[in-house]
Amino acid sequence: MSADYDRSPRWLSAYAVLVFAFLYLPIVVLIIYSFNGAGVGGFPPRDLTFGWYRQLFQDDAIWSSVLNSVIVALAAVGIALTLGIPAALALDRADFPGKALFRRLVLLPLVLPGIITGLSLLMLFRETGVKLSLATVILGHGTALIAVATTEVFAGLQKLQRSQEEASLDLGATHWQTFWRITLPNLRLSIIGAALLIFTLSMDEIAVSFFLIGRDNTLPLEIWGRLRRGITPEINAVSTIIFIFSLLMIVIWYKLRTRAETDLFQI
């Protein structure tokens, strides 16, 4: 390709800068106003303060909702992986009647508005007399996020060399041993990636939780409840902390990915 072709057209670069500005404007505003003593809004920001963070650290309702969210997210990771890994193996290796329907059903919650997943489960719990609580939220998140575990692990399986598993089976290992000693370790990066993704998505999930929550709020629902009453920079503060936490997770994930690629070259 000629050098001229490779150079990006100037208007396109300018346009891209504008798009990035649009994508980052709310995030920047969010962070700046978490330090704004005069509250949310008002330009220019004034009275820079850590007061909202101090107030946040004394706010028990927020922290108990964070704890609830972490419990839900960890349990959702557990459910989604326990079912998503076999589901990926089934899609990759088994033939059974209704396989096409099964694949579509597993993946459906990803492309379905959360309200449909939430409401359909709400009706199931009502008809079976299950009381709403964190457990019902966990079931909802776990079920919806099996899709993420399945797609990530399925993608990992496509890159997996079958010869190792074959060798293990030929040498007399059982399927069970082969699964634990060969298949699972080889899939570890897909599994960790899926776990991080499921954890983050669950921490942020609100549409499904909205319908399945009992008395104890998750963090997004706690924030939602406060937004209905009015806005305070405390919400900016907690959002900023979560944003930084999420950034750390991305960095970890990205590092894992690059290490996976270098691993590949060493083989």
Place this chain on the structure above:
Amino acid sequence: MKHRMLCAEATDQPPQMFSRAYKSAVTVPPLLWVGIFLLLPYLLMLAYSFWSVSASQSIVHSWDFGNYSQLLTRDVYRQTLLRSAWIAARVTLFSLLLGYPLAYLLSFHAARKKSLLYQLVIIPLWVSYLVRAYAWKTILGTDGVLNTSLQYLHLTSHPLQFLLYSPFAVVLTLTHIYTPFTFLPVYAALEHIPRNLIEASHDLGASRLQTFRRVILPLSIPGVLAGATFAFVLSFGDFLAPLLLGGPSGIMISNIVVSLFGAAYNWPLGASLSFCMLALVLGLLWLSERLEKRWAFR
């Protein structure tokens, strides 16, 4: 991650190395779970949509089309459905207008900055949906960041009222949320275009615009379709952005469903409305899959 679901087809014929027991062990548990927690609830939603509510507010298991005929005859449902579709269509269009050029720039002109820029597009996805909607609310409000900056700069004397609590605010916020999602499949499609096709087009004397129109654009259609379907379906079913930023003129179909399941307490009617949404979404997914296959690069 979401664009990957469409390529999850079985690759080669199943090998014989896995025993029957192994296959059942990996198949039965997820099959049962999906049956109980996904298929059964959808069927239950369908069943509910034929039931009704008695005067004493208990569910009557009578099977008729009463709910559906209400949906067809009462204007509010049709109008809200149309408004939701119109909002979702605008979100889809704007997300593509923002996401496509970005994907094009990254794929063809970013050189070594590619992975950094890619990360920059993805990062907003990791900021909570609710938090971003809330941030827009603080920007667009009467005493919000935008209005006070405009007044500070003496560009306006009164706060602009149309910014918040309007369909405009909903479209803006949802566009912000779904632009990275439309970017992803478009970018994946552009990355899959064999570079020698573009070189060939260039060598044969096509201008950059001609190469784009005749080679790149047609080959990126599957990605565009995947991204557009995604943005349309998810913004169509959204109920939080309208509640937070929409005001009375920005009410969407899911808001009606929420109120039917909540204050109005008419679950069967709510179920029939959400089943219509489900059917519409499934229809769109089917259509987009058909179209993608037709445009797929062979």
